[in-house]
Structure formats: structure tokens, C-alpha cells
Amino acid sequence: MPLFEQLYNFARWLTHDTAEAEDLVQETYAKALRGFSSFQTGTNFRAWMYRILRNAFLSSKTGLKVTVPLADEDSEQLAADGPTPESVLIAQVSRDAVQRALDHLPVHFREILLLCEVEEMSYQEMAETLAIPIGTVMSRLSRARKALRKVLEQKPEGKPE
Amino acid sequence: MSCENWRDKLDAYVDGELAPAEAASFSTHMRQCAACAAAALDRVQMKRSVALAGRRYEPGADLRTRITNLSAARQRRGFSDPWKVLLIPALALLLISLSVKWYVGREAAHRERLYSELADLHVTALASATPVDVLSSDRHTVKPWFEGKIPFSFNLPELQGTEFTLLGGKVTYLAQTPGAQLIYQLRKHEISVFIFPDQGEATAIAASSPHRALSFNEENWTQNGLRYFVVGDVSADDIHALSKLLRDAG
16 A cells, blocks of 8 residues: 555654544545545645645544644745754754654644655645645744754753653 | 855755755855855754654554455445446556655665765765874875774775875764775865775665765775765766776775
8 A cells, every 4th residue: 555654654643642543544545545536647646645634634623623823924034033053963862852852843843844854755745735835835844943943952851841 | 155045045955955056056165164064964964863753653454454445345336337447457556656656766765865974974074173083195004094993894096196195084884884984185176985884774775876966976886795985076087087996906
């Protein structure tokens, strides 16, 4: 099955729950099989699958609870953020610490980081998956990275939350 | 372009989203600007950490069965409509071809990551205050220095009569495997030669065709159980000339 492991990983990150993640993946394949006629050849199959999963998540009970709209996203100037403090030595941060930090991020930030770094999606693919313009992909990604850095700075390793 | 302007493009650069010409001029800038090179390296490390941390959950076997049954059930129902008999194999074929394409793409991405890691090691060494740990142009000094520091030995070429100069060497790591990094100079350009045991990650990118990544030229080959990578911002011909000298010596 194409994308099975990846979709499940992504679903777990979104829901933080095994049973919910399994239901989401199952629903995604069911919808994909049913709606295959609506898939247009030439468009991105992977983005289409992730989009189905994500829409199913957003309309689920957990999804409705955890997603809050991001304020002022499109008006944000990428350059206006100033220099990023490079104070966290990322190379020395453990996998656990990064996972905990990702768990702490708002779901919109978590999902875009996963699509970009784990799934290695292009900006275009992320724009298709998240149904937002490429400019918004760039600003959201930049904000997500800053937010992750901030969480990592706040919670030095070995220190309980 | 000033550093400040480049900093705004850092994300797009490390995500591979800059146009080739712009990425090339950013690479050129980074070779002269240690601060931008360090910032880019930091972003790349962040990307890697998230990529590593993000692969966290694996589906159980029963979910796979459930979903396989789901598509099988549709298939059975589908046979009541004669035209769907044709649709199912077509769909299966499409899914298979998509999986294959995706897999090939992943392999390519994996290769790309290794090349960019080598390019990173090269840039990091040059940006460092001490690019080499053994500073010598004498191959008879450099080679013995590695003894006991890495689990293999190698031969270095005589450079007299060539345009290349040996600057020195250091121990380096690629995918947790220790290896040697030698730095050569050619007309003010530095070239890194990496030597690793031909196993694990180093072999995984077995494609030995010359390569171009992040405006660096690269050539690699296997010899006596070792894999050599030659990386630098000189022309592919120059990279090839140095590769040939090393091959003949090994």
C-alpha cells in the first residue's frame, strides 16, 4: 500500500492517540478508494492523500478542538522577524527533546514541520496538501521553526517539564 | 547581496527551493562568509533533527489487514459492475507505479542527503579556524598521522609536477563511520577528499557517476574496500584530475 507507514506516522502526530490515528488512516484509504475518480492524473498523488487525511482530522472531534486559526498569517513579513538567535546547539539536542518540543507546538506548526522535514515535501506540495498559497507555506514554516527553537530553548534537556 | 538579505533566504536555500542560479550565488557567498555558512549549517542540523525525531510511530499489523480488506471488499463489490473489472487492475497498476516512483524518488533523496552532508563537512572544515588537524604538504607525514585514528589505511599520490598541493588532513565522520578528510589546494580553491570504509551509508549511494550538488562538483569511486569522495568548487575536470591521481596511487 502506498504511503501506509507515512500516513500513519502523520496521523499519530496529529491525534496523539493510537485508535484515533488508525481510524483516520482507514478513513483516508476508504475515501481515497471511493473518490479515486476525483483524483486528476497529473496532480500530486501524495499531496492528495495527505489532504484527505488532514481534512478528515480537521473535521474530527479532536481536530476541531486542537486547531485554532493562526493570527495575521498572511500579513506577516518574513523579514520583519529579525535575526534568529542561534543559541540552541541543535546538533546536541536529543531526539526525545525534539519530539517533546514538537508535541508542544500548535498543530498547524507541527504538521508543516513534519510535511517539510519528514515527508520532504516541496513548498508546492505543502501548498496543495494544506490548501494554502505558497507564500503562506513559507511564512508558516518560518514561524514554526522559530517556535520549535523557542520551545527547545525553554526546556533544556534532562529538566522535567 | 548583503548577509541580511541572504539570511531571509536561508530557509528556502536549505529547503532546496531557491532557483539554481540563486542557490549557486548563495553558495559562493557562504564560502566567503563564515557567519552565513554557520547559520546554514545550523538550519540543516535542525532539519535533520526534526526529520529524525518525526519518524516516530509505526502502524500495527492489524491496521494493514483492515485496510487491505477494505480495498478487497470494494473489489468484490466492484465485480457486479462489469466495467469496474477493468478499473481495479488499472487502479492497482497505478498504485504500484506510484509506489515505485515514490521509492525511486526516496532513493534519490537519500543520495542527495549524503552528498549535501559531504558538502557540509567540506564547508564546515573550510569555515573552521583549524581546517586541518595535521598541517603538512608531505604525504609521508599526513598518512602515518592517521594510523590508529581510523580503522584503515590508504595511499596518497605524489603531487610533484601537478598543480595540486596537499594542505593537511583530519578525522571526520559520515553516518557514524570514522574516515579521513584530506584537503588539497588548486589555484586558491580547496578540495576535500573523503575516504571511508566501503560499507553502510557510504555504499548506499553506490551511484559512482560524477555529481553536482549545491554548486560543488563531486566524484566518487571504490578501491580496495574504501570509498573515495572528491568534493570541491573547482571544475568537474579538475575534480577528475585529482581523482585520477588518487586512483593511481591507491
